[in-house]
Amino acid sequence: MECPFCAERVKDEALACKHCSRDLRVVRPVVLEVEDIVQELDALRRELDHVTATLYRKRYPARYFAIHSIAYILIPAALLVVAHIVLTIVFPNLSALYLRLASVLIPLPFGLAINAIQKVQLRGAVVVGLLTAILSVMCMLIVTGINDRVPILPQSWFDWREVLEYVLSIALAFVTGNIIGILIFQVLPSQMAQGGKPNPAAYKIARMLGQHVGEEQLRRRARIIQDLMRTAGPIAGILATAVGSIYAGLKGILGT
Numbered sequence: 001m002e003c004p005f006c007a008e009r010v011k012d013e014a015l016a017c018k019h020c021s022r023d024l025r026v027v028r029p030v031v032l033e034v035e036d037i038v039q040e041l042d043a044l045r046r047e048l049d050h051v052t053a054t055l056y057r058k059r060y061p062a063r064y065f066a067i068h069s070i071a072y073i074l075i076p077a078a079l080l081v082v083a084h085i086v087l088t089i090v091f092p093n094l095s096a097l098y099l100r101l102a103s104v105l106i107p108l109p110f111g112l113a114i115n116a117i118q119k120v121q122l123r124g125a126v127v128v129g130l131l132t133a134i135l136s137v138m139c140m141l142i143v144t145g146i147n148d149r150v151p152i153l154p155q156s157w158f159d160w161r162e163v164l165e166y167v168l169s170i171a172l173a174f175v176t177g178n179i180i181g182i183l184i185f186q187v188l189p190s191q192m193a194q195g196g197k198p199n200p201a202a203y204k205i206a207r208m209l210g211q212h213v214g215e216e217q218l219r220r221r222a223r224i225i226q227d228l229m230r231t232a233g234p235i236a237g238i239l240a241t242a243v244g245s246i247y248a249g250l251k252g253i254l255g256t
């Protein structure tokens with residue numbers, strides 16, 4: 001918690017501030033209660049944002065889906081196709097590695113933006129990411145077919161597998177951006193506003209790790225466990241989707 005006298009950060013269990021030496025025994029319950037209220041208000045704000053976005057979608061469905069289609073499907077798909085044209089037709093001698101890297105980096109900020117601006121969560125990001133990937137890859141196949149005068153659709157299972165891996169790479173990059181948005185705009189603010197009372201699940205795990213400790217030590221241990229639980233999921237999701245996107249994008253090039 002933050003000392004109300006000198007504004008320095010001290011442990012929630014502290015009885016006196018180590019910076020200004022003021023007694024915190026009287027004010028500590030009030031400070032912790034205020035932190036709990038701030039956390040609840042932050043959760044209510046996020047819920048209000050979600051409800052507002054839902055109401056807007058239901059009230060203006062055509063406008064909502066038009067904005068989403070243009071901003072988060074058509075624009076990233078167009079950028080991906082432009083990158084494809086530049087890196088394969090304008091500069092045909094460049095390594096295909098540059099195109100695959102561009103296909104990972106371009107969708108990522110759009111996945112983050114759709115969470116930050118439109119409050120679209122993971123499930124919606126998966127759908128939008130797949131639509132973006134399918135549209136962009138289909139346009140790339142059309143461009144390649146016209147330019148090289150070859151069939152637009154793949155003619156073998158190997159070619160189909162490469163196309164599917166490319167689609168998966170773009171979609172996972174979009175989802176990675178969305179999870180980063182969840183971590184930045186939801187998990188981290190919640191952690192910073194966290195009050196002094198860990199949830200029951202964290203208390204239960206803390207007791208399993210050692211029951212013969214004092215209440216203050218148990219609460220400190222439960223707080224650490226709760227912080228790890230709240231951040232581990234999004235971080236693991238970012239790593240998993242990022243690795244999957246890069247692997248799917250570079251698999252054909254690296255021959256693995």
